[in-house]
Amino acid sequence: MYRDPTIRSSDITPESVYINRRAFLRGLGGVGAGLLLGACGVSQSSTELTPSSPTGNVNLRDELGDPVNTFEQITTYNNFYEFTTSKEDVARRAAGFVTRPWTVEVTGMVRQPRLFAIEDLLTMFDQEERIYRLRCVEGWSMVIPWQGFPLRKLLDLVEPTAQAQYVRFETLYDPDQMPGQRDRYFPWPYVEGLRIDEAMHDLTILSTGLYGRTLLPQNGAPLRLVVPWKYGFKSIKSIVKIELTDTMPVSLWMAVAPREYGFYANVNPEVPHPRWSQATERRIGELGRRKTLLFNGYAEQVAALYAGMDLRKHY
Amino acid sequence: MKSVLLRLFPHLIGLLPLALLSSDALGNRLTVNPIQYLTQRTGWFALALLLATLACTPLNRWFGWKQVIRWRRPLGLYSFGYACLHLGMFAGLDYGLDLSLIAQEVVEKRYIIAGFGAFLILFPLAFTSTTGWQRRLKHWWKRLHRLVYLAAFLAVVHYLWLSKDPRPALIAGSVLVVLLLARRMPARRRVQPSLRHPDMTTTQAGQSRHDT
Secondary structure, rough: OOOOOOHHHHHOOOOHHOOOOOHHHHHHHHHHHHHHHOOOOOOHHHHOOOOOOOOOOOOOEOOOOOOOHHHHHHHHHHEEEOOOOOOHHHHHHHHHHHHOOEEEEEOOOOOEEEEEEEHHHHHOOOOOOEEEEEEEOOEEEEEEEEEEEHHHHHHHHHHHHOOOEEEEEOOOOOOOOOOHOOOOOOOOEEEEEEEHHHHHOOOOOOEEEEEEEEOHHOOOOOOEEEOOEEHHHHHOEEEEEEEEEEEOOOHHHHHHOOOOOOOOOOOOOOOOOOOOOOOOOEEEOOOOEEEOOHHHHOOOHHHHHHHOOOOOOOO | HHHHHHHHHHHHHHHHHHHHHHHHHHOOOOOOOOHHHHHHHHHHHHHHHHHHHHHHHHHHHOOOHHHHHHHHHHHHHHHHHHHHHHHHHHHHHHHOOHHHHHHHHHHHOOOHHHHHHHHHHHHHHHOOOOOHHHEEEEEEEEHHOOOOHHHHHHHHHHHHOOOOHHHHHHHHHHHHHHHHHHOOOOOOOOOOOOOOOOOHHHHHHHHHHHHH
């Protein structure tokens, strides 16, 4: 789904970004580097890449030239409130999480509703490697070598009807396995949503693994969403249900704190958050702070989705 | 021996967080985001020690433990020490003393205003905590140091505004409220039976109410 960039930059760049020239130029530089590397789509099939290993292959880089984070970093620092709110404890608490058997129900406004076994999803679709930046709303980021397949391939299979405008995702609800779900402060199960054009975008994948390995529970096993231009919490984990709908889904964080978390949650250094810096971020493994890039550095690919929208209003 | 232990106790409490942080560092438990971890932990210790400082007066009033009165100064100073580490990590390590970035955060984030306000109050209190200043400021010293409650309030608000889950901060706030109420409650005095006099307690209570 490559779009020729015929849209003038003035169409897609908010005025505030013009004013903050340094951040904007850096973003442009990143896009330029991406083009030079010939990686217009960040997607590359795994055969084109050096095989990655869990011991940390630092030769893997994202299209902006930054190395991937280590397997240890990616698997020991996780936000997964279903297990615990402590990021460094998720791995331990999630260790025994049972991911087989596992089914994913795809339902709602589709012609071919279907129940997929996780094994089917692993064999029906080519598992591609995608090296994506993940920007957490808490002001930290990582570069992660995911495996997975475009969500579009799955949606094409179930044939959404013309009425379907949104995709609603739901995490497993199982307080016995996920003790955090006993905490009534949050309206479990975790829910997230995308507009259908966002869901159909080539960058949007369902991930089944990382670093050439099957996904670990703390990273959202056995199946999670990855939407690299949105804050990490949009990339819902351990999915059991995908529903096509005509109403905008209310995500868990929208329900908990509507003024802080909107439906779109696009990475945007110009839209401040009351708690964390969205203008800058810390790449895990680095000491200093980096400027956060509009759409997490994927503006070239996704800005057209939001043409004409006030991104401050639709945060 | 007992008196030595009692004197050392606030120092043990005050140095315990440093020991915990050192053990985290040596045991490779600073997480993959050590700056954030250290900033959060030092902030938490500063608040906990501040609440411990404020607990001394009620403990004395309720249980008549005289020695805890002498713990207030060391505990308060340790709290200020961790607050300094906390602020130093935020401004120095996290933001690399980039003043324009820090200024942007201060303007944007109300929690930073609250936290910095608490620090600005604690600073003169720590500075004037010596007996010499106590003597120099006379009755003003007590008035000045009552600002510690405002600092604690701001620290709790700071914690509340920065937390995704408000409950830990609300617990800290409840502790602060209890400690404040404890100040208002009539003191339980240990009076020698021979000195017991019907008027005595009322007079003292009256005096202390006048005092506050």
